Amino acid sequence: MSDAKAQRMTAPKKVVLAYSGGLDTSIILKWLQTEYDCEVITFTADLGQGEELEPARKKAEMMGATNIYIEDLREEFVRDFVFPMFRANALYEGLYLLGTSIARPLISKRLVEIAAAEGADAVSHGATGKGNDQIRFELAAYALNPEIKVVAPWREWDLGSRTKLIDFAEKHQIPIAKDKRGEAPFSVDANLLHTSSEGKILEDPAEEAPEHVYQRTVSPEAAPDTPEMVEITFERGDAVAINGEMMSPATILTKLNELGGKHGVGRLDLVENRFIGMKSRGVYETPGGTVLLEAHRGIEQITLDSGAGHLKDSIMPRYAELIYNGFWFSPEREMLQALIDKSQEHVSGTVRVKLYKGSVTTVARWSDETLYSEEHVTFEDDMGAYDQSDAQGFIQLNALRLKLLAARNRKTKN
Missing domain, CATH: 3.40.50.620 (HUPs)
Known part of the structure; x- marks a missing residue:
């Protein structure tokens, strides 16, 4: 039956x-x-x-x-x-x-x-x-x-x-x-985060998508010739303000869509792997999300410890794949979310990004919870903040196994 x-x-x-x-x-x-x-x-x-x-x-x-x-x-x-997902910097197959x-x-x-x-x-x-x-x-x-x-x-x-x-x-x-x-001509799905277009005239990945497919973004060529600076403030990994004005989550994403779309930011033409096994071509516009991702990574650069950040980056593809494949309510996604949310406890501060001709670039970032120490990294006199001779022992310890390998390989070769 x-x-x-x-x-x-x-x-x-x-x-x-x-x-x-x-x-x-x-x-x-x-x-x-x-x-x-x-x-x-x-x-x-x-x-x-x-x-x-x-x-x-x-x-x-x-x-x-x-x-x-x-x-x-x-x-x-x-x-x-959306915000919990963006705490993870989630990208499916590195792009979506x-x-x-x-x-x-x-x-x-x-x-x-x-x-x-x-x-x-x-x-x-x-x-x-x-x-x-x-x-x-x-x-x-x-x-x-x-x-x-x-x-x-x-x-x-x-x-x-x-x-x-x-x-x-x-x-x-x-x-x-x-x-x-x-x-x-093509199928469209839209929400506050993005638009998705696929099918019909987009089914041949060898053909460039026509300009009329795009609905939320101007073409980078037609974007303003003058860059625009935007400041985004974060608290515990979530955006809370734009240019100093506190806003609700949906209002923030709406505003970032407007700003990103105006400058041609957030276009993606992708051939992706569907969960059921076939490849499909989609044309996406995520102007606000693209700006938000860049800014979030910008604030993490100064507030997130390297070990925590590298671990978080290593699990991101798995986290993104779970969402793409429909496992939002699975225990493994919730477990990963708990880890990600723990990493965001000190991810607070402000990032300045530059929007220009289809690109968004972090140009400045500052935070009361920064881990960046100018006195440690300066090329001028660091007043004893860091003893450069300490690096010799550090290098020798890390080089020990490489030396042993090289000696073994030289002996084997001879």
Whole structure:
């Protein structure tokens, strides 16, 4: 018996659907109603995607949703998900700032919470069976409620083409935007941290992405000819102020997006390795996140001990991979987070960065908790702060094993 058939035998009675108001999730809403004869509750999260969400409410009402949730989660998103991730300086495969990956556990968390409040026995999402998001949504949901059912229509239905989706929409009188009647030029996911574009015109990695793909950043060539200096203040690893003005987490990221986007900062064209095994090409814009990462590394340079910093850097790829693969709520991610958060206890101070033509560069940093000692590193008279003759014994001790190896190898060669 197939998994789909087994699931239909225990069809859900009430489903909470992650709903954007777009064509695909509107089709899913109607498909759930017709396929399972169940109640559908919609949940739309405002994560800073920059779209008006009231049309989603009206569309859900028109299509007979039992209840409709639209929530502004921008502060929670940045405070409890983005900022903890940035304490780790997390980059997947050395480049990707994980903008889509980090949003999914919050959406799943609210799906599961709403399901509990509404007495729903299932949740549903619009992720396809080819990508990473299905894994992220579902691993998070099961981690929070092991009894929850997850309905993934793209793995069940026979609406496998754009033509079939349009036909279904027209049959059930689902409004279709005019630009949805043809093949979409590319797919876009957006939140306060980034935009992600993939598919169609971007599927050939040998072809440069056209300029109209970019939505949050001007091209570096068109950016201002004058650099802009920005000061970012941190407390215990989290940004708290820009140019001396205290701001909330979401407000800080919004402002950094504006500043970074204006100067063409944060563009990335990446061919990445999906968790399910295939490679995919994505074009990302993370202007505020790119500025934040540079500034955070800048303040760590003077406040983080070398042993702690090097250990933190060594675990970062594993931490980033866990987030990318959907394991935000796993014990290993939480263990790594505890280590990372411990490292940030003294990461407080201010960094000045320069934004110019697509680049962000740290040019100054200062802190009351700095480990940098000018009297120790000066080329002038250090007034006895450091005895340079101590270095001789240090070098000889570290050279001992190298000398023994060299002697052994010379003897073997002769």
